[in-house]
Amino acid sequence: MHTILRVRRFNPESPNPAPYDQEYVLDLEPSETVLDGLLKIRETVDDSLTLRCSCRGAICGSCGMRINGHAMLACKTKIVTVAPHGGLIRVEPMSNMPVIKDLVTDMEPFWQKIRQVEPWLQPEGPPPETEYVVPQAAMQHLTGVMACIMCGVCVSDCTVWEVDSTFLGPAALAKAYRFVADPRDAATMRRLLALNQPTGMWDCTRCMECVEVCPKHVAPMDRIMALRAKGMSARVPSTCGSRHAEVFTDIIRQKGRLDEPLLAVKTLGLRNWGRLLSMLPLAIQSFIHRKLPPSGPLHRAIPGIRSIRRIFARVEKRS
Amino acid sequence: MATEIKTYDVVIIGAGLAGLRAALAAHEEGVSVAVLTKVYPVRSHSNAAQGGINAALTDRGDSWEEHAFETVKGGDYLSDQDAVEILAQEAGRDIIALEHMGVIFSRNEEGRLGTRRFGGQQRARTFFVSDFTGQAMLHVLYEQILRAKIPVYDEWFVTSLVHDEDGACAGAVAMDIKTGRLGTFAAKATIMATGGLGRVYEPSTNALICTGDGMALAYRAGAPLMDMEMVQYHPTTLKGKGLLITEAARGEGAYLLNSEGERFMARYAPTMMELASRDVVSRAEQTEILEGRGVNGCVLLDCRHLGKAFILDRLRQIYEEAKTFANIDLTEEPIPVRPGMHYQMGGIKADVDGRCWDPEGQWKGLVGLFAAGETACVSLHGGNRLGANSLLDTIVFGRRAGQCAAEFARTRLAPRLSPAMAEQDHRLIQSIIAREGTGETVAGLRYTMGTTMNRYLSVFRDEEGIETARRVIHELKERWNGVAIKDKGRIFNTGVIAVLELSMMLDCAEAIIHSASIRKESRGAHFRTDYLERDDEGWLKHILLYYRPDGPPEVAYLPVRITRWQPQARVY
Numbered sequence: 001m002h003t004i005l006r007v008r009r010f011n012p013e014s015p016n017p018a019p020y021d022q023e024y025v026l027d028l029e030p031s032e033t034v035l036d037g038l039l040k041i042r043e044t045v046d047d048s049l050t051l052r053c054s055c056r057g058a059i060c061g062s063c064g065m066r067i068n069g070h071a072m073l074a075c076k077t078k079i080v081t082v083a084p085h086g087g088l089i090r091v092e093p094m095s096n097m098p099v100i101k102d103l104v105t106d107m108e109p110f111w112q113k114i115r116q117v118e119p120w121l122q123p124e125g126p127p128p129e130t131e132y133v134v135p136q137a138a139m140q141h142l143t144g145v146m147a148c149i150m151c152g153v154c155v156s157d158c159t160v161w162e163v164d165s166t167f168l169g170p171a172a173l174a175k176a177y178r179f180v181a182d183p184r185d186a187a188t189m190r191r192l193l194a195l196n197q198p199t200g201m202w203d204c205t206r207c208m209e210c211v212e213v214c215p216k217h218v219a220p221m222d223r224i225m226a227l228r229a230k231g232m233s234a235r236v237p238s239t240c241g242s243r244h245a246e247v248f249t250d251i252i253r254q255k256g257r258l259d260e261p262l263l264a265v266k267t268l269g270l271r272n273w274g275r276l277l278s279m280l281p282l283a284i285q286s287f288i289h290r291k292l293p294p295s296g297p298l299h300r301a302i303p304g305i306r307s308i309r310r311i312f313a314r315v316e317k318r319s
Numbered sequence: 320m321a322t323e324i325k326t327y328d329v330v331i332i333g334a335g336l337a338g339l340r341a342a343l344a345a346h347e348e349g350v351s352v353a354v355l356t357k358v359y360p361v362r363s364h365s366n367a368a369q370g371g372i373n374a375a376l377t378d379r380g381d382s383w384e385e386h387a388f389e390t391v392k393g394g395d396y397l398s399d400q401d402a403v404e405i406l407a408q409e410a411g412r413d414i415i416a417l418e419h420m421g422v423i424f425s426r427n428e429e430g431r432l433g434t435r436r437f438g439g440q441q442r443a444r445t446f447f448v449s450d451f452t453g454q455a456m457l458h459v460l461y462e463q464i465l466r467a468k469i470p471v472y473d474e475w476f477v478t479s480l481v482h483d484e485d486g487a488c489a490g491a492v493a494m495d496i497k498t499g500r501l502g503t504f505a506a507k508a509t510i511m512a513t514g515g516l517g518r519v520y521e522p523s524t525n526a527l528i529c530t531g532d533g534m535a536l537a538y539r540a541g542a543p544l545m546d547m548e549m550v551q552y553h554p555t556t557l558k559g560k561g562l563l564i565t566e567a568a569r570g571e572g573a574y575l576l577n578s579e580g581e582r583f584m585a586r587y588a589p590t591m592m593e594l595a596s597r598d599v600v601s602r603a604e605q606t607e608i609l610e611g612r613g614v615n616g617c618v619l620l621d622c623r624h625l626g627k628a629f630i631l632d633r634l635r636q637i638y639e640e641a642k643t644f645a646n647i648d649l650t651e652e653p654i655p656v657r658p659g660m661h662y663q664m665g666g667i668k669a670d671v672d673g674r675c676w677d678p679e680g681q682w683k684g685l686v687g688l689f690a691a692g693e694t695a696c697v698s699l700h701g702g703n704r705l706g707a708n709s710l711l712d713t714i715v716f717g718r719r720a721g722q723c724a725a726e727f728a729r730t731r732l733a734p735r736l737s738p739a740m741a742e743q744d745h746r747l748i749q750s751i752i753a754r755e756g757t758g759e760t761v762a763g764l765r766y767t768m769g770t771t772m773n774r775y776l777s778v779f780r781d782e783e784g785i786e787t788a789r790r791v792i793h794e795l796k797e798r799w800n801g802v803a804i805k806d807k808g809r810i811f812n813t814g815v816i817a818v819l820e821l822s823m824m825l826d827c828a829e830a831i832i833h834s835a836s837i838r839k840e841s842r843g844a845h846f847r848t849d850y851l852e853r854d855d856e857g858w859l860k861h862i863l864l865y866y867r868p869d870g871p872p873e874v875a876y877l878p879v880r881i882t883r884w885q886p887q888a889r890v891y
Contacts, residue, residue, distance in 0.1 A: 013808040031646065043762035047814050048806035052358075055526040057562045057640060059454060060362045076643060100497060101811040107359065120462040121421030130378065131418040136426040136433070143449045146423055146458065150361050184421070 001086045003028045003079055005037050007049065008092040009102050019099070030080035034067055034091065038074060038103075050102035058215055061151030065103050066092040071156035073215045094156035096165070109165065110152045113172040117191070121179065124186035132184045145178045145223055147216045154210035154220050166199045170210035170220030173201055177223035180230055192231045201227045202241030243267045253312050256302035261295040322492075322501045322741040327353045328728040329721070330490055330506035332477050332533060335363035336453070336710065337692025337717035338512030339460040341673075344721030345510075346467050350728050354471045355493055355504065357528065357816070360461045364514050364526045365713065368453025369565035369636060370437060371445035372710035374410035379431075381444050383407040388884055390708060393439040393596045394664075394701020395843035395853065396886040397546065397861070397879060402671050402697045404882060406708075406715050413714045414446055421459045423448055435633070436570040439596040439705040439891070450565050450636045453710060475502070476816055477532065478744040480509065480540040480688070481736060488540060488675075488687035489734035492741045494748070496816065499809025501741040501748075507728035508687055510720050511537055511667060511675075512713075515693040516827045518820075520660035520777075521769020522561030524553055533694035535823035537667045538830065542675045542685040543863040543875065545696040546665035547827075548834035548845045551704055552778050554600040555620055556659030557645055564637050564656055566706040568622055569593040571633055575604070576619040576653060577612040588891035595891035598703040598844045601658035605778045608657065617655035626650075658778055664704050664844065665834070666696035668863055668877075673697075673720025674727075682863065682877055687727075691720040698861060698879075702843015751818050754803040761802055761817045764795050768821075768828055776835055781849045785836045792828045799825060826866070833872055834862045855886050 003026050010019040024041045035053055042049050051074075052062040058076040065074055068082050068090050083089050097105040123132075154170040161167050168176075176195055179185045195201045201224050210220040232242050247266040251259050261283065268275045286292040293299065302308070329345045331338045334356035345352045356363070375381035387407035391398050418424055418432065424446050427433035437445040448455035464471060474496040481503065483489040490506035513533030517525020538544050554575070555564040569575070575593050577583045587603040588595035595603075604618050622630060627650040630638050634649070641647045647654045667690040668682070669675050676684030692713045699712055771791045775784035799822055804814030840854035841847050859879050864872040 011808065012810050043760070047760065047762075047804050047817075050806070050811050050813050052362075054358065054362055054528045055364070055367060056560055057367070058643070059366045059451070059636075060358075060364070060526060062358065062362050078643075101808075104811055106497075111359075115465055118466075120466040121419075121459075123419070127419040131415055131424075131432050133430040134426065135430045136428070139423050139426055142423045143451075143455075146448065146455050147451065148458075149366075149454065150359075150458075182421070182423070 001028055001030050001079065003037065003083060003086050004088045005034070005041065006088055006090050007038075007041075007103070009049070010099050012101055028079050030078070032079050033075055034077045034079065034082065034089065035063055035074035037079065038091070050104050052104055059149060061149035064094050064151040064153045064156065066094060066156065071095070071153040071213050073151060073153065076215050094152055096156050096158060096161045097152065105152070107152055110150075110155050110171065113169050114150070114175055116168065117172050117176040117195075118187075119175045119179070121182065121185055122187035123184050134183045138183045142178060142182060145174055145218055148174055148218045149216055151215065153213050153215060157209045157213050159207045159209055160203055160205055164199070164203070167203045168195075168200055170204075170224070173204070173227060174218055174220040174223040177227050180227060189234060192227070192234050192236050195227055196231055196236040196239060201231065202239050240267055243269075253309065254301065255299055256305045256308045259295050259299040260293055262299070322503050322738055324503045324505055324736055324738060325353070326505040326733050327351045328506065329508045329510065329724045330355065330504045331510040331512055332491060333363070333512035333514060333692070333694070334360035334471060335365035335512060335514050335692060336457055336460060336713035337720075338510070339457070339464055340714050340717030341510050341512055341691055341721035341724070342469050343460065343463055343467060344718040345725040346469050348722060348725035350725040352469050353504065354464070354469060355475045355477055355491065356471065356473060357476045357496070357532070359473050360464070360471060361458055362528070363457060364529050365457045365710075366454045367524070367526065367563065368710050369450040369563065370567035370570065371435060371447030371452045371707045372414065372456070372714070373437065373440070373445050373705070373707040374414045374711065375407060375444050376411045376414070381442060383410070385442065386410070386440070386444060389440045390699065390705055391701070391884050392889060393705040394699070394703055395598075395889055396855070396859065396884070397549070397698070397701030397842060399698040399880040400882040400884060401880050402699050405671050406699055406711060409715050410711055413711075413718065417456060417459065417714065420463050422456055425449065435567060436594065437706040438566050438569065438594045438600070439591070445570065445707045447567065449632075450567050450634050456710065476819070477536060478748070478819065480536050481740050482540070483734040483736075486541075486686070488685050489736060492744050496811055499812060501745055503736055503738065503740050505734050505736045507731040507733060508689060508724035510673065510724050511688065511690040511694055512692045512717065513694045515663050516824065517660060518765070519768065519824045519828050519831070520772045521766060522556070522559070522773065523660040523769070524556050524561050524563040525661070530820040530824050531827035532820065532823050533690065534666055534830070535826040537675065537685065537688060537690065538826060538864070538866045540685055540688070541866070542688055543668045543683065543865050544665060544830050545668040545861050545863050545877070546698060546834070547663070547830040547864065548838050548862070549664035549700070549702050549843055550660060550776065550831060551597060551662040551664060551844050552601040552658040553661035554597055554604055554658055555656040556661070558615070558617055558655060558657060560644070561659040562640060562644055563661065564620060564640070564654065565634070566597075568620060568634055568637060570706075571629070572625055573620055573622040575600070576621055577607045578614050579612060583607050583612070583618070591891040596703055596705065598846070599891055601778050602846060604658050614655055617657045619653035620656045621653035622649045623651065623653065660773060660777070662704055662709065663693060664696070664700040664702065666690065666694050669695040669697050669720070671697060671719065672723035673716060674723065682875065683865070689720045689724045691717040702845060748815055751804065751815055752807055752812070754801070756803040757801040759798050759801040759803065761804070761814070761821050764798060764802060765821055765824070768792065768795055768824065772828055772831070776831055778846065780835060780845065780847050782836070785832055789832045789836065792825060792832060796825050796829075830864050830872065833864060837862055837874060859886065
């Protein structure tokens with residue numbers, strides 16, 4: 001199949017180091033992968049094309065790169081899925097990390113965040129004579145998150161990291177979850193308190209990007225949500241994030257629909273004058289455009305509120 | 320060219336399971352340790368071990384003697400039995416230690432570690448994490464390295480080992496791939512843990528980084544390679560790129576079928592069927608294919624009767640793999656598989672403490688060098704490795720090598736190396752970069768090497784084929800001098816690395832060929848159609864090769880160490 005790979009190249013040692021695109025026209029089988037294409041280029045056209053790759057089977061995590069704008073493993077991405085009828089495929093290095101050369105990124109920012117969550121088991125006291133005896137059910141679900149191969153794809157496409165590189169990020173948070181959820185680990189509260197800090201678990205905006213791009217179905221965002229739930233039930237100090245969740249739930253339970261001004265005030269806290277004042281222009285604008293919903297006593301419960309409460313009761317009974 | 324010299328008590332080359340386990344063990348002994356690796360540790364090929372790790376846990380009624388015996392029988396009696404006894408006896412302790420570090424082994428109903436069955440063994444003694452056991456272990460060991468704050472030099476490529484004035488190994492010269500600069504690492508003890516040499520073959524189940532670096536580096540520096548003719552072909556690999564389908568599939572009950580729908584293993588191994596040892600199953604498959612009962616050069620692996628839920632729980636990775644790379648839903652149709660190059664039983668000769676020299680002087684070696692894992696040959700696996708013994712090998716002998724290296728380092732003074740030690744490697748790299756193109760490419764030579772090896776040094780071998788391969792590899796070594804690369808830079812020059820790796824692979828290929836030509840019998844994975852029988856009278860011994868830069872290697876022999884199991888006919 002006639003395929004064009006448009007590869008973003010960058011040579012740091014050229015006289016004017018600037019990224020540029022180079023196109024390679026190849027004949028590829030639809031079942032071949034983008035990595036097959038890149039290796040073909042390297043073997044037959046241009047051996048200076050630089051990338052990391054090793055296992056060819058989506059287990060080593062070396063070949064993360066952006067393909068048609070989304071990060072993925074080149075070895076797992078078939079030509080037919082990204083260019084069903086042949087044609088152009090854009091290949092670029094991963095985002096949110098500095099580029100060293102061509103498709104090779106500097107992974108240090110990634111590893112730095114991983115190290116930050118103290119990613120090792122911290123049990124209490126000396127280990128038992130034999131293995132820790134733990135029900136399989138309490139362990140089996142961890143295989144889903146242990147499937148993470150640290151490829152960096154989720155970090156590349158994380159929309160929070162893009163605007164705030166101090167965010168721990170999806171990979172490190174998923175890794176942290178792996179220990180928080182491990183019954184053998186005894187540092188749970190300390191871990192949750194650390195994750196409760198700014199740049200931690202409350203900074204995710206739930207954009208789902210990491211869930212969509214993860215080649216191993218680790219679903220980092222779901223792990224972050226699970227961390228939040230664990231943090232709240234462990235009663236870590238409340239944050240804007242946790243209050244937002246609690247107040248949101250309370251309002252819906254009482255009224256069946258959102259009371260946005262009340263949500264803002266209760267989330268930020270009545271004494272948080274600075275933040276509240278900063279919201280004022282938005283409130284005024286909304287009011288002028290008649291988009292400020294009635295609040296407080298004026299905010300009435302919806303007609304079907306009883307059904308809403310029944311749903312709450314049922315969900316709460318189940319968990 | 321002067322380079323910076325970094326000094327440690329123990330330097331470990333390679334960050335797979337053996338290297339990381341060795342690093343932890345040496346660190347726990349209180350010496351200074353550094354790890355050099357050409358990739359990030361979690362990229363290492365230990366990741367690819369899918370099915371599990373063997374251990375006879377005596378507290379649940381298994382017997383280490385049975386595990387040891389099955390290992391010896393699996394190895395067609397070429398294993399050194401003292402080493403196998405250590406492996407089987409220490410396995411339980413090391414598995415439990417891994418569990419304590421955090422590996423999430425699958426558990427039984429009582430919440431204790433559960434097992435599955437693997438080939439060549441009567442009993443289920445394989446501990447596992449779904450079907451990504453190697454990955455789960457590698458990531459946990461790396462966690463422990465982070466906990467211990469052991470320095471890891473990521474993406475440093477070792478170009479040679481260095482010697483002190485007495486000729487002992489004193490560390491290594493390595494290139495920082497990110498900058499292209501060379502550095503010298505002075506070490507009282509050096510542990511080689513670089514894994515296998517799969518890319519000498521094409522196709523192979525091995526990752527692209529498995530280029531036999533450690534074997535070639537040690538061999539060139541004076542350590543002997545042993546049992547290099549023993550190359551394992553795995554019975555279930557995918558056509559094309561040769562990706563691996565875990566033995567756990569058969570361990571969990573999958574069948575092998577020929578084109579007539581027959582479970583043909585009944586004719587080759589009536590008792591153990593699909594779970595006979597790998598060399599036996601691979602030969603059976605190849606025979607079926609050669610006799611016209613294959614399906615497009617493959618046989619069929621049938622998992623359907625296991626049921627979808629079971630497959631998704633216990634064989635999830637291969638389910639995904641079959642879907643992605645073969646476009647097959649394992650739960651609905653059988654998948655074509657064939658024997659494919661998988662593992663090197665041979666390697667750098669090492670004793671049971673990882674030493675690549677003999678303190679008693681019965682064989683010549685390289686003082687100060689240790690080896691563990693696939694790159695080493697403690698001769699556990701003999702002529703054929705049992706499934707799920709390789710992970711165990713890395714853990715037990717990685718730990719032992721780390722402990723012994725630390726002990727050895729305490730008795731030594733830090734070697735004094737000259738900053739000029741890297742000069743020769745620097746000049747070689749400069750000359751490779753400077754070469755003008757002659758039309759020779761790494762890819763071209765590598766492909767010829769790989770397909771030649773896969774044709775003549777595979778499941779079946781004979782003298783004519785071996786000699787043909789020898790001529791081809793010899794010619795490729797000549798042509799290697801003409802290989803040029805386009806990238807003239809220093810930063811992340813993967814072209815230079817590929818040229819250096821190719822030369823290491825050619826040395827490994829030569830060693831395999833030479834050993835295979837010498838062993839005139841059929842034993843384990845080394846099956847010669849011109850010498851069909853095992854010959855214990857003449858060949859119950861190891862073949863050692865010493866590197867000679869300008870000619871064929873020097874050959875020596877060592878007797879097989881037999882403790883309690885005399886060679887018997889091998890029936891499955």
